[in-house]
Amino acid sequence: MAAMDARKKKSGGGGGEPLLGKYELGRMLGRGTFAKVYLARAVAGGEAVAVKVIDKAEVMGTAGMAPRVLREVAAMRRLRHPHVLRLHEVLATRARIYLVMELATGGDLLSRLAALPRRRLPESAARRVFVQLVDALSYCHARGVAHRDVKPQNVLLDGDGNLKVSDFGLAALPDTLRDDGHLHTACGTPAYAAPEVLRRRAYDGAKADAWSCGVILFPARRLVSRLLDPNPDTRVAVESLAAHHPWFKRSLSVDSQLDGLLNGEPERAVAFQAAPPPPPLNAFDIISMSPGLDLSGLFGEHDKSLREKRFTTTASPEKTLEQLGLAGGKLGYVVVVGKKGVECLPLGGRLSSGIAAMSVEMSEVAPPLLLVELRLEVAAGDLDGGDGEVQGFGWEQLRMELGDVVRAWHSCEDLCEV
Numbered sequence: 326m327a328a329m330d331a332r333k334k335k336s337g338g339g340g341g342e343p344l345l346g347k348y349e350l351g352r353m354l355g356r357g358t359f360a361k362v363y364l365a366r367a368v369a370g371g372e373a374v375a376v377k378v379i380d381k382a383e384v385m386g387t388a389g390m391a392p393r394v395l396r397e398v399a400a401m402r403r404l405r406h407p408h409v410l411r412l413h414e415v416l417a418t419r420a421r422i423y424l425v426m427e428l429a430t431g432g433d434l435l436s437r438l439a440a441l442p443r444r445r446l447p448e449s450a451a452r453r454v455f456v457q458l459v460d461a462l463s464y465c466h467a468r469g470v471a472h473r474d475v476k477p478q479n480v481l482l483d484g485d486g487n488l489k490v491s492d493f494g495l496a497a498l499p500d501t502l503r504d505d506g507h508l509h510t511a512c513g514t515p516a517y518a519a520p521e522v523l524r525r526r527a528y529d530g531a532k533a534d535a536w537s538c539g540v541i542l543f544p545a546r547r548l549v550s551r552l553l554d555p556n557p558d559t560r561v562a563v564e565s566l567a568a569h570h571p572w573f574k575r576s577l578s579v580d581s582q583l584d585g586l587l588n589g590e591p592e593r594a595v596a597f598q599a600a601p602p603p604p605p606l607n608a609f610d611i612i613s614m615s616p617g618l619d620l621s622g623l624f625g626e627h628d629k630s631l632r633e634k635r636f637t638t639t640a641s642p643e644k645t646l647e648q649l650g651l652a653g654g655k656l657g658y659v660v661v662v663g664k665k666g667v668e669c670l671p672l673g674g675r676l677s678s679g680i681a682a683m684s685v686e687m688s689e690v691a692p693p694l695l696l697v698e699l700r701l702e703v704a705a706g707d708l709d710g711g712d713g714e715v716q717g718f719g720w721e722q723l724r725m726e727l728g729d730v731v732r733a734w735h736s737c738e739d740l741c742e743v
């Protein structure tokens with residue numbers, strides 16, 4: 326990091342001393358309207374990172390900027406995906422905010438396109454970019470986050486040419502939805518914004534992202550026309566592209582795609598092969614975002630859905646537990662907060678033959694959305710591990726008793742409503 330030291334500046338880029346004793350800042354990577362982004366490395370070692378330095382006074386003095394910074398942090402901290410720029414840490418001093426982010430050394434897609442002949446990627450490279458973009462956005466949408474400013478400037482590339490969606494300053498989070506379930510704030514970049522956004526109508530943020538994807542995508546005319554459908558109701562969702570569209574079914578060898586993307590070489594003859602569908606998003610993805618939860622040692626795949634149920638709720642944890650307690654009155658258990666955490670213990674005997682208790686775990690997904698995980702604990706000494714017994718538990722009755730507290734039930738395998 327000697328080169329970094331030589332380039333340090335006093336203005337937010339560090340002044341000889343490591344930033345808050347933790348990061349040594351190096352050269353400036355780029356600058357946005359209110360921020361400068363520096364190459365950095367943790368004093369403790371590890372991979373180089375990017376640190377976005379935001380001047381608090383400038384942000385506070387400009388209408389709409391403070392919420393934008395907060396939104397960027399709120400969105401990024403709940404997203405963890407290989408194609409979404411990772412936010413490692415947020416630091417602050419009296420004058421500045423520092424977002425410590427994953428480093429994307431490949432620059433942004435716009436600059437990459439600008440350097441290419443006719444400002445176009447070869448189809449193979451474009452497919453790779455697009456597959457990764459759709460993968461990232463599907464992930465965001467599944468977590469209730471719509472980006473709302475999808476454009477090549479906000480698509481960064483790492484050193485291997487892999488895409489990293491960045492700049493979530495305009496993102497819509499689940500709590501941005503009005504009672505009608507739609508967004509109402511017109512935002513984004515006009516050239517990439519969907520007609521319903523520009524017309525200031527109520528809109529679905531995920532569908533607005535799909536339009537922006539259509540603008541980014543140059544080849545594959547039919548697919549583009551399905552994305553650039555002015556009617557958001559018939560416009561294809563990015564989520565369904567990866568699974569169903571033939572353009573996505575063809576996957577290229579990684580090497581050829583990388584070469585194409587990084588060097589902008591003319592498309593070469595490559596072997597196409599069927600790509601396996603992306604693994605379905607499941608509740609474990611959400612739970613794993615919750616720090617401190619060890620997912621190892623959970624149940625085998627075959628009986629998960631019988632032993633575990635999950636639901637999301639916007640009720641408070643207290644209200645949720647109260648409702649679980651009321652349901653217990655009918656199902657014959659009491660809710661107990663003990664050393665093992667929250668458990669539903671049978672009033673007499675077992676919850677059902679072979680089941681000793683039901684544990685309750687709650688994790689905040691996106692305020693006020695909670696993910697509640699209910700897990701049947703097999704009674705000690707049950708030699709078959711309780712497999713034969715869990716079916717006896719009254720999930721259906723519990724579902725009815727919990728009623729409105731539940732926003733949606735989620736199976737172990739996916740996040741569909743049941």
Ligand SMILES: Nc1ncnc2c1ncn2[C@@H]1O[C@H](COP(=O)(O)OP(=O)(O)OP(=O)(O)O)[C@@H](O)[C@H]1O
Binds near residue numbers: 357426478492
């Ligand atoms: N994680 C990163 N790794 C590498 N370079 C980055 C990273 N984040 C940002 N940059 C560079 O810094 C520039 C400024 O980033 P920033 O997110 O502030 O800006 P922006 O989105 O272009 O600006 P605006 O404030 O206008 O939205 C980017 O264009 C990019 O070149």
